[in-house]
Amino acid sequence: MQELTRLPRLPSIGSFRNMPPLARREFRNGMLFISPWLFGFLIFTLIPMVATLLFSFMDIKITDGVLNPPTFVGFDNYKTLFQDNAVWNARPESTPGALWVTIRFGLIALPVGIFLPLGLAVLMNNKHLVGRNFFRSMFYMPYIIPFVASVFLWGGMVNPESGWINRFLIEVLGVASESVPGWANDINWVYPTYVIMGIWGVGNAMLIMLAGLQGVPTELYDAAKVDGANGWQSFWNVTFPMISPVIFYNLTLSIVGLFQYFLVPLVINQGTGRPGGATMFYNLYLYKNFFVNMNMSYGSTLAWLLFVVILLVTVFLFWSAKYWVYYASERK
Amino acid sequence: MYNQSFWTKLRKGINPVWVTLFTILVLALFLMPFLYMIFTSLKSPNQFAAIGAPIWPSAQPTLVYTGNNTNEYTFPIHQGSRVNDITINMSDYYSQTLEIYTVPLLDGSSPDLALVKGYAKESIFIDPNNPDADPILWEGSYRSLERPWKFSPTWENYVTVWETIDYPRLLWNTSFYALTTTVGVWVSCIIVAFGFSRFSFPGRDFLFVVLISTLFLPGAVTIIPTFTFFTKIGWVGTWLPLIVPAFFGNAYDIFLLRQYFMTLPRELDEAAMIDGAGPMRVLWSVILPQSYPAVLAVTIFHVVWAWNDYFGPLIYLKMEDQPISVALSRFNGIYGRQPQLIQAGSLMTLIIPLIIFLLAQRFFIQGIVITGVEK
Numbered sequence: 001m002q003e004l005t006r007l008p009r010l011p012s013i014g015s016f017r018n019m020p021p022l023a024r025r026e027f028r029n030g031m032l033f034i035s036p037w038l039f040g041f042l043i044f045t046l047i048p049m050v051a052t053l054l055f056s057f058m059d060i061k062i063t064d065g066v067l068n069p070p071t072f073v074g075f076d077n078y079k080t081l082f083q084d085n086a087v088w089n090a091r092p093e094s095t096p097g098a099l100w101v102t103i104r105f106g107l108i109a110l111p112v113g114i115f116l117p118l119g120l121a122v123l124m125n126n127k128h129l130v131g132r133n134f135f136r137s138m139f140y141m142p143y144i145i146p147f148v149a150s151v152f153l154w155g156g157m158v159n160p161e162s163g164w165i166n167r168f169l170i171e172v173l174g175v176a177s178e179s180v181p182g183w184a185n186d187i188n189w190v191y192p193t194y195v196i197m198g199i200w201g202v203g204n205a206m207l208i209m210l211a212g213l214q215g216v217p218t219e220l221y222d223a224a225k226v227d228g229a230n231g232w233q234s235f236w237n238v239t240f241p242m243i244s245p246v247i248f249y250n251l252t253l254s255i256v257g258l259f260q261y262f263l264v265p266l267v268i269n270q271g272t273g274r275p276g277g278a279t280m281f282y283n284l285y286l287y288k289n290f291f292v293n294m295n296m297s298y299g300s301t302l303a304w305l306l307f308v309v310i311l312l313v314t315v316f317l318f319w320s321a322k323y324w325v326y327y328a329s330e331r332k
Numbered sequence: 333m334y335n336q337s338f339w340t341k342l343r344k345g346i347n348p349v350w351v352t353l354f355t356i357l358v359l360a361l362f363l364m365p366f367l368y369m370i371f372t373s374l375k376s377p378n379q380f381a382a383i384g385a386p387i388w389p390s391a392q393p394t395l396v397y398t399g400n401n402t403n404e405y406t407f408p409i410h411q412g413s414r415v416n417d418i419t420i421n422m423s424d425y426y427s428q429t430l431e432i433y434t435v436p437l438l439d440g441s442s443p444d445l446a447l448v449k450g451y452a453k454e455s456i457f458i459d460p461n462n463p464d465a466d467p468i469l470w471e472g473s474y475r476s477l478e479r480p481w482k483f484s485p486t487w488e489n490y491v492t493v494w495e496t497i498d499y500p501r502l503l504w505n506t507s508f509y510a511l512t513t514t515v516g517v518w519v520s521c522i523i524v525a526f527g528f529s530r531f532s533f534p535g536r537d538f539l540f541v542v543l544i545s546t547l548f549l550p551g552a553v554t555i556i557p558t559f560t561f562f563t564k565i566g567w568v569g570t571w572l573p574l575i576v577p578a579f580f581g582n583a584y585d586i587f588l589l590r591q592y593f594m595t596l597p598r599e600l601d602e603a604a605m606i607d608g609a610g611p612m613r614v615l616w617s618v619i620l621p622q623s624y625p626a627v628l629a630v631t632i633f634h635v636v637w638a639w640n641d642y643f644g645p646l647i648y649l650k651m652e653d654q655p656i657s658v659a660l661s662r663f664n665g666i667y668g669r670q671p672q673l674i675q676a677g678s679l680m681t682l683i684i685p686l687i688i689f690l691l692a693q694r695f696f697i698q699g700i701v702i703t704g705v706e707k
Binding site for chain 1: 520678682
């Protein structure tokens, strides 16, 4: 991660021309060893990316099982995209646009995705906890469960009729059976439902944050105590800066993951966007355009907008990192 | 002063108890769906419709009457506005299934009795523990009584799922996908990670940044031409689009192995090179023997990843080649209204990764720490 905050410069042509023989051999061997990845990167990443860009300036679609002859249409797809209500619509009381759906879900899912693993890591790092390794393993364990199975397990828990959560609300807390949430079928509860279904993914982030917490030197806490800091102050002024690289890493991955979110709505609501279009996530809309409508060019246009949005958000995060992320080895 | 230190000591002694109890509570909530899955998968279908059924698998007991009582009994029974004498011959009930009810009696006890015959204002019961005894007339309708629930798991859901899906075939498909791509990951990622960690050449750091940034690249930006291309060359419907790319390395596993190789001392490599070993020899005889924790971590991460992969197999494979995750979601499409079958299917899907995890948890956690430190 740290590598990414300091982009190395591309080597100059001169550095290849005046290479001593030993360095030349080193270069040849090194390139040879990384060549499987380099070829793979070209074939499966770089060339398809360029092709996607080309597709977005063309009209390629399959209608009735026949590929129409591709034609070059300039910026037409982008014009369509920027007027596409199914992407942008943010007016209340109407079917929300796919981008708006994604952002609204993110406003709930991202804080949970950062603070839940952080809270668990702080708990696992508590010196009073007996059997830490056992708990650490158990909280990590659901991370390895196939996501389809964990979606069905939590889906069963939140089933409006037979699920344990609603039974608990009705039979133990005495909530009226008309006013319990309808969870995945309830437009007001579908995002919390998806967040609950994703809870079992916290294990990885928790372990990375725990490693970060364990790496904080105890002298720093002692020094803070001598200076009269209370628990909260030493968390904000010692712990948080020291683990900020880990939080930054998780935040970046979560945001990138958020824009690509589509498997849960595909499995739970069959990719239909039910209820009321609230689960037509951006990436789902994109795949629908490609796999269902067989419109390669519009799918590609959506894909490039996705790429640019993710790039901008990532660049913004990396720019903001210098104000809140602390790398100990970079001390000047 | 002594007093204060006593309280401080007591508080310090109690802290581990509170913290650990709190963690156990959080863990219990966190893992609750496992209990839900096990309980639900052992329930019989009619438990879901019943009101007041407990959450654990249970059934309402019945009695198959096999008593030797051949006597006739006459009871006064309200029918409409009149009271008629009705005669019951117990031998008529031989081998019949009688429902069990909890009956509150006048003496204050409420035994579980088997219903022989129920009327609007009277019910006739026998004692299931003593079926040859005389029947008991109870003043009141059996409809106002509750049937007790007894813990009673059933395995029939697993049998149904086993017979509906071709489980051995699904396991084979999933394992085949996981194992062939693991070989690809070994071959490619170990070599590439060695290249990134042991050679220094112009452009290496730039390429490494490119490698890391592919972790952040959305799959959508490459899938359309890739899928179209695989369709053109006739690979869609075969294993090739899933297996071949695995032999070209992936950023995550290369990164993990490279981080580990960087921690190994270079002195051993150099000694081997002085003895005339080439780079391949150094990798095979010096690096790999020291790297088994990292290689093992990559292996189990990849196996679990492949076991869980959903979208790739969904779009590329024929129906009969699809792995268990895809099959489970299709099964849910058909039997979605029968939670007991869905939970039994889910358990059959997650059991293998769960066993792998329980056997190898140390390596999972080590592997994450390897990648975690340098972030």
